[in-house]
Amino acid sequence: MGKHERASLFHSSAWLKALNQTYGYPVVGYTTTTPGEQLENAMVFCRVESWLTGHRLVSLPFSDHCEPLVDRKEDLRGLIASLEEETRCEKWRYIEVRPLTTLEVASSLHTVTTRYSFHELDLQPDLETLFRNLHKDSIQRKIRRAQREKLFYEEGRTESLLNEFYELLTMTRRRHNLPPQPKKWFQNLMGCFGDALKIRIVRKDNRALAGMVTVRHKNTLIYKYGGSDPRYHNLGSMHLLYWTSIEDAKTSGLQFFDLGRTDDGQDGLVTFKSRWGAKQSLLTYLRYAPSKDSRHMFDLGPSLKPRSSAARTLLTYLPNSLASLLGQVLYKHVG
Numbered sequence: 001m002g003k004h005e006r007a008s009l010f011h012s013s014a015w016l017k018a019l020n021q022t023y024g025y026p027v028v029g030y031t032t033t034t035p036g037e038q039l040e041n042a043m044v045f046c047r048v049e050s051w052l053t054g055h056r057l058v059s060l061p062f063s064d065h066c067e068p069l070v071d072r073k074e075d076l077r078g079l080i081a082s083l084e085e086e087t088r089c090e091k092w093r094y095i096e097v098r099p100l101t102t103l104e105v106a107s108s109l110h111t112v113t114t115r116y117s118f119h120e121l122d123l124q125p126d127l128e129t130l131f132r133n134l135h136k137d138s139i140q141r142k143i144r145r146a147q148r149e150k151l152f153y154e155e156g157r158t159e160s161l162l163n164e165f166y167e168l169l170t171m172t173r174r175r176h177n178l179p180p181q182p183k184k185w186f187q188n189l190m191g192c193f194g195d196a197l198k199i200r201i202v203r204k205d206n207r208a209l210a211g212m213v214t215v216r217h218k219n220t221l222i223y224k225y226g227g228s229d230p231r232y233h234n235l236g237s238m239h240l241l242y243w244t245s246i247e248d249a250k251t252s253g254l255q256f257f258d259l260g261r262t263d264d265g266q267d268g269l270v271t272f273k274s275r276w277g278a279k280q281s282l283l284t285y286l287r288y289a290p291s292k293d294s295r296h297m298f299d300l301g302p303s304l305k306p307r308s309s310a311a312r313t314l315l316t317y318l319p320n321s322l323a324s325l326l327g328q329v330l331y332k333h334v335g
Helices: 013-023 073-090 127-132 136-148 159-175 183-196 230-235 237-251 267-274 309-317 320-334
Strands: 027-030 043-050 054-059 095-097 110-122 152-156 197-204 207-217 220-228 256-263 279-289
Touching (some): 027 073, 110 267, 159 183, 159 220, 183 197, 220 230, 220 237, 267 279
Parallel strands (some): 054 095
Antiparallel strands (some): 197 207
């Protein structure tokens, strides 16, 4: 189904393979197509089977969105009905669907929604116009500051760049009281996506100030992960990374720059993305569950932030090595 016009990065075999290699999630597809015939539609899920958090179907874990590749409403209703029946028979805790566009399908199960913002920049205008559309004070000025500071930009897929990026990512996750994702996840992404993935680093005097991971898919460059050293935010290092990525995408003939998902309540980040001239839309995730409460013990809400002050305090004081180890253990159960 990767050739379907609505198939995204998150439907790709590379993304699904990386999820399986890192977290061990089996990938399953549901379709109304008769066996032996050419595949016409599909909903793609991962089975998250955790002794800590229960069994469930998620489409897809750690993915911004995963649009059901189903063109006819009657087929979609049939698939949801089949999934409802399987949820009851297999005693799944819930089914979670993460569509890119609004999904309106009635269900006999309890339905819970979670909303996010999504930003995408149209790259069809020329670079001069794109730059002119940036917020003059908070974006243009920062890019010019980074250029005056003569910050050095580097890109590639080497282990040394990954190490620098992972250190910056860990700093950022710690600032938000979150453990970093397993390093193995990024190694697997590099292996699965090949040259489509780039690690982008900005440095000054050989010190890495900010890092970003982007992936090229079809006509879009997707910003997926980023991290920075807060001591150097005033130099505009992350702004330079964004702008260089936009220039790169334009040079490559791409049409869109995907700035990704933003959790509800992160108003500052929503404002930041909007100031790049990106169009904002709404993502609505749906959980279909047999019971009213579909949460589990590590279901920490839209931003995955620990609910208890004790957990936040623990993450604050853990050394980076232990925070990384916690991420290795935790994330496969979060799903």
